[in-house]
Amino acid sequence: MCGELRASDAGKQVVLMGWVNRRRDHGDLIFLDLRDRSGITQVVVDKSRSGEALEKAEAARPEYVIAAIGEVRAREAGLENPNMPTGDIEVVVSELLLLSDAKTPPFSPAEDAIQNEELRLQYRYVDLRRPEMQKNFVVRHKVTQAIRAQLSGEGFLEIETPVLTRSTPEGARDYLVPSRVHAGHFYALPQSPQIFKQILMVSGFDRYFQVARCFRDEDLRADRQPEFTQIDLEVSFPTQDMIFGITERFVKAAFEAAGETINTPFLRMTYDEAINKYGIDKPDMRLPAMANLTDVLTPELRETLKIEAALPVYGFVIPGVGELSGTARKSLLSEIRTFFGDSGLDALDLVRLRTAEQFVPLAEEIGSHLNATTVAFNGNNFTADDLAVVITPKLGTPEMWNFDRQWIPKRVGALRLELAKKFADKHQLFEKKGTPDDYKFLWVTDFPMYEFNEEKKTWDAAHHPFTAPHEDDIKSGALYNDKGAVRALAYDVVLNGLELGSGSIRIHRKDVQSEIFRSLGMSDEEARERFGFFLEALEYGTPPHGGIALGIDRIVMLLAGANSLREVIAFPKTAKAIDLMVDAPSLPTEMQMRELHLKTTVRS
């Protein structure tokens, strides 16, 4: 292929087929760069060798598909191109075939990425020709193959589950597909294979996995598409540690397939710890934790800093920010106030903002505490280049932060991320160093079982309603009288602040499952209506089981160094869930509507 020939191939007769990347026309001598997914080779068409070939080369334009028949020749000294892997050779053409001509594309695959993503998506087939995109899909292929090989090697069976099915328990909006045969009835596309994989456990396939397409009709983000791919697995007779081990091994295999080394086992942290130290359930471990300074501050310090005795105080450090000018500090302060200032509730006040060396003695204790936290969590030293930020609520609003203990750490954690993002580009905070430390994996464990729904005044399942509660929290009775305190056997795997996947140990006893449905305010009838088949399955001999699902798109995105899933999905959708190439969604014909027993309230 075009990218494979080397000096050792000199003298060989070859046929190269590919796209014209560039043409350099010297009159009676024409160079064509021929491109396929393996790379680019220079093809030389010399009139003195073949006048016919030269005529065809003159007619060739970028993106024509051609076949070049000729001999591989080592380039003469001084004519090599050290910038190309094939730069030591060229193919001297004896015959040229124009296999396909091409309109001038709206942008050239020979160029680097163009800015106009609308055009890229509309002409995706041209965009995908770009070596960068081809590289991404090679990575994607290698990653999925490595995962398949690893899991197969550990005794997992790959089993497919339906796409036309009924609502799954994740709680996002469903994509619905009308049934022609059953008037007024709809299939739902699965938000995950959750129920099926659990039933596969009931069926005795004790180790299942699937590269599964999932569908969720929610608004998009750079890291969220309406359809995405998960590596989904489930295991019978598991422990949490078993799931963690399996996951760590296949993630390691996936990263190695992409040429990256990572550290295992992953770090672990409980949900509570994550909220308290990072203010978020998916901490970016490349940044030092924040510190709760509330109990650290002496009365004298509080006096000096004018912080009332009872007020909580949080601090955090953004590393590598460097010296800030007075103006920069002022504008940063006002940015922080803007950040906090919208809701009225979160009227926090910034009391001190200094680089470390400017810490006056009175504030040293803050610095040293932040430093200790930093050392404890990141192995870094706290230096003068680090930016220390200390946050406390405004005076006179104590009831505000008492109703929800997580409220302040979450806000401060959000600011921490915001500032990190702000300084990241300037100070290369997240630049890869080519070491395993580029990838900070983390297990977040012991998620709460329930979360309170403020609007409906009910308790919802934080994960999904098949998640098993902690044994201890069943025994202690918390399950019945203190829902907010119940911990679930649910876990997330987080990489550099991005949620890669989540899973749980499931409920395998029908009585516990019914109790959970009840506690979620779901009546027996409702539970039967939605999941009756599943509850029944549980009654026919269910092994303890649990599993996890990781987003392959996100893994590949990180490995490809991309900022958006669209770079690693061949035919992705826009922020409004439109496929610009095929122009989907589209209006059905009247005939289709009739057959499907549908009427729409919208006029076309």
Add this chain to the structure above:
RNA sequence: GGGGACGUAGCUCAGUUGGUCAGAGCGCUGCCCUGUCACGGCAGAGGUCGCGGGUUCGAGCCCCGUCGUCCCCGCCA
């Protein structure tokens, strides 16, 4: 549902205070060129300034609306 950025030639973008402001580079087309590799030279074509309305003697520029793309919040594991 809300907030922000962007929209001028195929692409990337410039366009000042409303008055030669319809421009550049790349690409494209034609001609020339036997050692280029982002080839080079000469010539040329190419515009509903996203769309609609308004203000004005006059709008790419100001106002209102609308559409599209991207980012974020809400939402979503």
